[in-house]
Amino acid sequence: MPLSPPAAEERTAVLWCNLGSPDEPTAPAVRRYLSQFLHDPRVIEIPRAIWCLILHGIILRVRPAKSAAKYASIWLPEGSPLKVWTVKQAKLLAGWLGERGHRVSVRPAMRYANPSIASQLDAAQADGATRVLVMQAYPQYSGTTTASVIDAVAAWTRTRRRLPELRFVNQYHDHPLYIDALAQSVETWWKHNGRPDQLVMSFHGIPERNIRLGDPYQGQCLETARLLTERLGLPATDYRVTFQSRFGRAKWLEPYTEPTLRELGAAGVGRVDVMCPGFPADCLETLEEIAMEGREAFLHAGGKDFRYIPCLNDSPAWITALAAIAEQHLAGWPTQRSAAATTQNVPR
Numbered sequence: 378m379p380l381s382p383p384a385a386e387e388r389t390a391v392l393w394c395n396l397g398s399p400d401e402p403t404a405p406a407v408r409r410y411l412s413q414f415l416h417d418p419r420v421i422e423i424p425r426a427i428w429c430l431i432l433h434g435i436i437l438r439v440r441p442a443k444s445a446a447k448y449a450s451i452w453l454p455e456g457s458p459l460k461v462w463t464v465k466q467a468k469l470l471a472g473w474l475g476e477r478g479h480r481v482s483v484r485p486a487m488r489y490a491n492p493s494i495a496s497q498l499d500a501a502q503a504d505g506a507t508r509v510l511v512m513q514a515y516p517q518y519s520g521t522t523t524a525s526v527i528d529a530v531a532a533w534t535r536t537r538r539r540l541p542e543l544r545f546v547n548q549y550h551d552h553p554l555y556i557d558a559l560a561q562s563v564e565t566w567w568k569h570n571g572r573p574d575q576l577v578m579s580f581h582g583i584p585e586r587n588i589r590l591g592d593p594y595q596g597q598c599l600e601t602a603r604l605l606t607e608r609l610g611l612p613a614t615d616y617r618v619t620f621q622s623r624f625g626r627a628k629w630l631e632p633y634t635e636p637t638l639r640e641l642g643a644a645g646v647g648r649v650d651v652m653c654p655g656f657p658a659d660c661l662e663t664l665e666e667i668a669m670e671g672r673e674a675f676l677h678a679g680g681k682d683f684r685y686i687p688c689l690n691d692s693p694a695w696i697t698a699l700a701a702i703a704e705q706h707l708a709g710w711p712t713q714r715s716a717a718a719t720t721q722n723v724p725r
């Protein structure tokens with residue numbers, strides 16, 4: 378006799394994964410978060426022994442207090458913007474999929490800090506999920522982000538005996554509904570606020586070396602920008618694609634966002650609109666680095682009018698896109714389990 382009876386039906390959970398934020402905007406919480414983040418070999422690819430010396434000797438002593446002050450400047454009453462938006466997106470996605478007749482739960486999960494990917498996979502299994510679709514808030518694939526989430530799921534599988542069926546969405550940088558959601562956000566912004574002299578599309582950077590070693594990230598960012606500007610009917614003279622958030626001294630993807638904004642300001646470009654198409658949720662890198670520091674850099678260099686176009690966040694077109702992506706990957710998973718199968722709640 379099996380310990381638990383066979384279940385009549387498969388149950389599916391969607392894991393909606395994002396990077397994660399510190400639990401609070403304080404130096405100790407940021408130190409814990411950065412330590413987990415910067416120990417990830419997908420993020421930092423230099424030899425461990427050397428990196429640990431730099432990380433523990435310098436970065437984890439200096440950076441937490443500075444980063445905590447930046448986090449404090451964007452923190453919401455409910456928590457970090459990245460987490461608040463990611464949780465809201467998960468709720469809206471669940472509602473949308475429910476309305477379309479899918480019996481699935483949607484759980485937000487963070488690669489670093491909380492709620493962790495492992496804890497949400499545990500919770501999904503405890504709820505009876507036998508299938509998990511892993512989706513990520515990274516439209517463009519990078520080993521530093523997408524593969525790292527897959528690593529975290531794989532690390533969890535090694536600690537469990539009975540595994541759910543797993544599916545992964547690795548990228549959707551050119552999905553028509555993602556492009557559509559971006560285009561709608563820009564068009565709505567322009568309808569209410571008028572058009573700029575230049576549109577800057579700023580993506581998170583990664584080291585240039587990663588691209589040379591085969592990471593497809595840069596090409597996917599450029600493809601997103603191409604599809605978006607084509608859809609907006611923007612000539613090449615009216616926009617720039619840039620890369621932000623450089624970390625350390627190595628060469629990262631260029632052109633860098635902040636020097637480009639300074640250049641545009643100094644060249645007499647009066648009005649610039651900046652958007653961050655690779656970030657589906659507003660976060661430290663958009664609200665502080667772009668909307669505050671980027672603005673300051675542009676205006677200080679002589680620019681007149683800087684406007685930040687918010688991320689997709691909870692826009693209906695974006696949730697529609699997410700639901701369509703989920704549906705495409707849920708397709709073909711039959712709802713009935715074979716009679717021979719037993720259920721999930723077997724001891725670890």
Ligand SMILES: C=CC1=C(C)c2cc3[nH]c(cc4nc(cc5[nH]c(cc1n2)c(C)c5CCC(=O)O)C(CCC(=O)O)=C4C)c(C)c3C=C
Binds near residue numbers: 398582584624
């Ligand atoms: C150290 C190297 C880093 C790489 C490589 C990297 C890639 C990368 N990151 C994002 C998305 C986000 N990054 C965010 C914050 C952040 N990123 C790094 C470093 C690297 N990122 C650090 C150290 C931090 C923490 C903040 C700081 O101290 O500067 C965020 C925001 C998190 C938040 O809580 O709001 C996002 C989102 C992508 C998409 C990416 C590669 C494609």
Ligand SMILES: [Fe+2]
Binds near residue numbers: 429432433
């Ligand atoms: Fe270490």
Ligand SMILES: [Fe+2]
Binds near residue numbers: 581622
């Ligand atoms: Fe980052």
